[in-house]
Amino acid sequence: MTGKNINNFKVVKFKYSKESSSSHNLFIKEHSLRVQEDDKPPGRTLFVINIPPYITEVYLKKLFLQFGNVTSVIFQEPNTEDHKNYNGFKKCYVVFASRSSLLKSLKITCLGLEESPIKTGLQKWMQEYNDSVVKPEILQAEINSFMKKYDKLEESKAKNQEEVDKEGWTVVTKKGRNPGLARKESVEIKLNEKTKISSKKKELKNFYTFQIRESKMKNIVQLRKNYEEAKKKVALMRASRKFKPY
Amino acid sequence: MVLIDKLTEMDSWDEDSDENDLSIEEPDTTGKSIVKLSTPKQSKRKNSDSNNTKLKKVKYESISQDIPKKNKNKDDMYKPPTVEELNNLKETENLYNNNLFRLQIAELVKEISIKSKRRKSLNSWLRTVNEELENLPEFKELSLSDIKPSKKKSSKRDIFINNIASKYSCNIKTDQNLVLKFSKPTNIQSFGLKECNSYPGPNIEASINIKMPKLYLNVKDFLNNRYLVKRFYYLIYLAEHITGVRKQLCYHENNILLPVLEMQPTKDEKLKVKIYVTPPEGYFKPSRFLPNMNNVRINLFDKSRIEDITVLKNTPTILYNSAIAHDVTLSTYSEFVKTVLHEHYNVQEGIKLLCVWLKQRELNIGYGAFTENLVLYIIIYLLVKKKLNKLMSSYQVVRNFWSFVSSTDLSKNPLSLGNCDKQTLELFKQSFSIVFLDCTGSFNAAAFLNEDIMKKVSAECEMALKHLDNPRTDSFHSLFLTKLSFNLQYDVIINITESLPLKECLIIDDSDRAKYVGYGTLQNIGSLIKVIKRGLNKRILHIVPRIEVQLSEENTYPIKKVLLGINLNSETAFNFIEKGPSLSDHSEAEKFRQFWGYLFSDRRFRDGSAHVAVYFKTNTIRAKRNIIKQILQFLLTEKLQLKFRLYYNELEDFLINKKIKAPYPVGTNEEGCLKVINLSDELGQKIRGLQMSLSITGILGLSDTFCYCNVYPPIARDNDYKSKNCKVQENSIIFNTENVDEIPQYVQANQLVLYLEHSSKWPNNLEGVRHIKTTFLLEISKKLSEIYNIKSRVTKNHLDVFYEGLIFRYILYVPKEVALMKKATSDSGVVKYVESQNTLNIERDLNILPKIIGALKGLQLQFPSFGSGTALIKKWLRCQLIDEFHISDITINLLNASLFLHNSTYSESCTPQISFLRFLKFISEFQWELQPLVVNFNDELSKEDLADLESKFQQHSDTIQPLYIITPYDQGASLFTKESPTREILIRIRQLANITLNLMSESVIEQKFFDLTGFFSPNMDGYNLIIHLNPQFNSRRHENTSDLNEQQVILEKYVKRDIENIPFVEFSPVDEYLKELRNNYRGIATFFHNIYGGNCIGVLWNPPALETKEFKVNYVNGRKLVDDKLVLNIEAITEDLYILGKDLVKWIERTK
Structure with a gap:
């Protein structure tokens, strides 16, 4: 059996473990893109799609070991935009150590491991629960090491912020006698609003007759708008047969 | 303004x-x-x-x-x-109120207008009837004793007699062998609402008044039922000779002395005619029927066993008089009404609206009800007194009616249409509780009106007014378009139909009996109501009887059904003490003792006074609610030996977890929540008292338990869990081996949020802030252990404290963290703050949620049935497999809160059950497509804010989430319904609510019996797959009410020990499983599960996933290749479900 091909993809039946009675279809092909990426070297990379959600890197490495050494397994970041139709099936790139392994792997029609190296179900959840219980000392140590790094970083940053640079420019900071404005969007918006308000204040509203007339017209328009809105609502209600009292 | x-x-x-x-x-x-x-x-x-x-x-x-x-x-x-x-x-x-209201009125009026086709067919029928009446055969010299079945069928007369005798039997007796001289009527005339253009269609019910010829009557006929009997036979005479599709005798307004002929003249079922028979004008003197006259001198009613005939002779027979007075004054009164209403089109429209309003409230049903005729009377009264006029709009008519009825105490102020003298009015006032004297001054239109019903109507009017003043848009809907069936209006419903005919329950003296002669059966019910009223005393606001009367030939007992609806007074209803008169008041005290039998006791109160009293021993809120039931059972079963059905608190049973025995008294969820709140306050004080580097400024609850809405609040208990499956590590119990045979019971953490004082010293780095947060939690943990010896555990995000047998989970909210997450620098170097899903979620869960929980807690204090009612809703929904993923707990809380805050359609819900039923009604009718739901806590949003938000909703209603809830705390963003519920789920809930409500209503109104557990167990039909779980790995299995296999667990009281271990917290494999399923397969299938211990998961393939697709990389997921096309790989995915739920899944059922 040579297996089926479609759109350059080869269809491979995948069995999770020896107890499995049914199989997923994996679709594999040699990875080829015009834009080359360092972590996915051409000629050695296998592109696999439709991988069941629970399959991990460890599992895949073990799975593809039969064809030769696997350098790395890279999962593609799932596209989470389509929230509603999201599913957890994965795409991944398997990078082999040699091209011959890749070619070997492309001939296969059936894949699967005798015994799965990953934990699922109850055992997994119990493991996760156990892992969530951490000794406070360990937590503290982790924090301390991070803070040390962070402090160093801050220090070096502070050193870099010299007040006058080599060419004689002074960096305006928030501190000092004459602090500049923070470059924030909110600050800009506030400034814009301020100017708007001040220009409005200068404007005379009830000076010309046309202004008065306009404002009255506006009133009528508002009333009309309300009326139209109400009419729309009632039409909607009528459409859903809401006026039958009994 | x-x-x-x-x-x-x-x-x-x-x-x-x-x-x-x-x-x-x-x-x-x-x-x-x-x-x-x-x-x-x-x-x-x-x-x-x-x-x-x-x-x-x-x-x-x-x-x-x-x-x-x-x-x-x-x-x-x-x-x-x-x-x-x-x-x-x-x-x-x-x-008018506003544009919308006006347009809605116009729509409704259009809907209830009477079709001209129907009007025409009625008119043509009337013409034929007129002809028929002209040609009526005359039967002279027929006496009562002649009416018996005979075999003679030679003459028309014989056939007629035979027909009467075989078809009808008159259950009114009289003293003479009356001679009936049948001949054609003198006059025929249409009257009533339809004639005044005020009848709300689309059906027609026309009334016709036919006047008997003078020859048929005798001047003394008003005595001893003679008139009534003659009237009855004249009706039959007409019934036998007028053509119509269906004819039957029924009672005018359920009044057993006033039968009328109801006809359906044509095949059109929506057209009905009622024929009234009255004496010719001026035949009887109206003064004969004033309430000081006696017109019955012989005991003709076997139901009223009057011992002393002289008493009868000397007592005015007020109701008997009123019944005849109704007939005597009918034509004059209806003429008067017609002239007053002539050309008052807006008033007529107003009457129509009021009739619709009344019908929706079902207060016009049964004997003693507030009928449409009384609405008409009051409107006429207001017109005569110039309180209404021609120029007013129908809206103003309706409004004036409501404000008049609600502001006038009609039991103290008698009304009169004519210029009758004070003396007569006073006379009526003495005999009747409510007086609506008509224009002739001899008939009280409210003679049969029940005082309690009037009170209820007046309360309804008050509520309606409140509704009008409420700017919310759907006030019209709830006033005119929502049908409020009997079982939704009252907290308690008593059905005593089973014990009909009613035995005499109280001793009524002869004079009373004589007064109400003719209505003895109804008098019995009246006295029963009095007993109930006395027993429940101040606990109730209204008690509304619904007595349905039916005229049937075989059964002489006319009452078909008796329901009593009771509105409780939430402040006093559940008092555990019924304080009687002071001991020194001997006679009153003795009466009290007699009334309460073995229940009474003499007690001394705190203020030093001594009273007779009844004390009900209670230890839970549920037991307090049960007091009402106890009292009713005592009164009806023990005292009066009546059989009755009570609809009051049956559903509360489903809130009680019988499989878990708590160490302290627990009824429904209130006690558990209260315990948690108290302990959390205690612990909170301790934490705030700690000397920290930054002081803690606030601790607020996040869990449902803090607003009393949790169905099964965690129970404080001893946690000495020992099992071979577990071991201890650093104060925490964790799993020992991989192969366990059972999972410990679920322990829910009570989540709270901590706010810190402001500080500028937080690092300017997200990771840094997070680490400092953890340090802070570690600090609290350490100090708690050092100072109070309270055990706790820190993870990166939260702190779990084990205190007095409960777990409290504290999460730190640092605004700086959110700000850093939002921070982004644009190309020009300007710093922007961009909202993302994550930041919104943090803000929502830690900043807005606690405010809402706090507001809901306030609501619970105001309306004690809010929390348990919400819990009942939750329990019902979850049992229907609609879980948190489909509609979140907080959404349900808000939905129900809106009913308590804004829905003034009903009086306050006093029990969880009625609150649940009203929620069902609400959710089955709420138009989430058309309008947002407003939950305006403490009226924090102003009218203008609301209008703004609502118009925003209208503009974007196509693009935003289907259910939109506006609260004061999230700037109208409806954060809690962003992801759920979906349109499909809302429709499903609507359907479920509809069915459940209909079944409940049927059980009350039609007395059908069915098993209530059906409401709280899921229907597993229709799912593609059903995943059956191993119950021993379901940590919430004890919360399942429909599964009876599980053994009861008895929890021990918490004891403080030196060495304590933190139990398993929030460990629920089923939840984890569902989370994984939904994370990975939500685009392919939808999952349904009952969180309260459900052992099955329903799986439904999503229709788009089942489609066959051409090969494309985007479509391969979860599919397989068949004939070069992609189809869903159902077998493999089913197996995935096994793999993901290894050990937890027992088996997967594939349904067809």
């Missing part, structure tokens, strides 16, 4: 814009007279090119010139208003 201001502005604008020096006469609906306007200045400035002949056009033309024409649509808005339009707009603001 705002509206009025606008209008006055508009008026003054008229002045300005009127450029030609002209005066305008404009009759105004509001009654403003002539407006003279002139502005010479303007006319000078503008050229007078617009001096058209039409005055009004000139007036506005200049405006249209001023405004630039941008597009057609806008132009429409800015075109000069016509006078009609202006008037219309003004009228709407002045005479």
